[in-house]
Amino acid sequence: MTATSPMTIFQVAGRAMSAQLTRMNTTASNLANAGGVAGSADAAYKTMKPVFRTSFDQATGLSTVDVQQIVTAGEAPTKRYDPANPMADKDGNVFEAAVDESRELVDMMETARTYQNNVEVMQTAKTLILDTIKMGR
Template identity: 40%
Template sequence: MSMFKVFDISGSAVSAQSQRLNVVASNLANVDTVAGPDGQAYKARQVVFQTVLMNASGAAAKGQAESPVTASAGVRVSNVTEDATPGRKVRDPSHPAADAEGYVTFSNVNAVEEMVNMISASRSYQNNIEVMNTAKSLLLKTLQMGQG
């Protein structure tokens, strides 16, 4: 495997984790959101990752077969799904968003789970940046060896 493929692989992971961090931020921003005028509360969203085979140029291969020696795999976000779990209901008849029975429906976002997702995505992002920095350092040292 070429050292340059490391940048493609880590770059795809950084991009995917960046999207995951954006989804987590959106979920956390809506943790205490109540149902809107349509009666629907915010639904937590989760990213779904998919392995993608990379071709020699670093682009995602589309149906092309590569030898196992030259093939590498990256990652991408294939879908962002909504959690179908019902939101929590709190009895508060005086709230303007209360239903006919006096319940207010909040989003189904679990702040603790989202914080764990945020930490996991952040660490994955940082690790992939570190992989790219290490590969860059190795390539620079290789070039310096050729100069001497």
């Protein structure tokens, strides 16, 4: 995209879908690591969340979204006494990833719906363009 070419609805929806795909991947990673343990709080898995950035295209008046960065968020790992665990530290403690599985599942459903909404935007725009072309015949 150059400075002179305005953003299309397909580019806007495509960027939104890409951002939601990143969100889905971080959510899946969080769920996959739920209940995981480590020998220290620093080594324990921490929940990841994407940070979105919105941009405004003055030529079209459309806003887009991109992933600016991925950050760790949520609670600190939970310390649990489990001396039989091979991951336990010298004091017999393990640190369990504090992943809120319910919240992650809600995020996953919301992400899937947002992604699907953008697919529908693209399909609707395509249909409108094709119908407009047909009118010119």
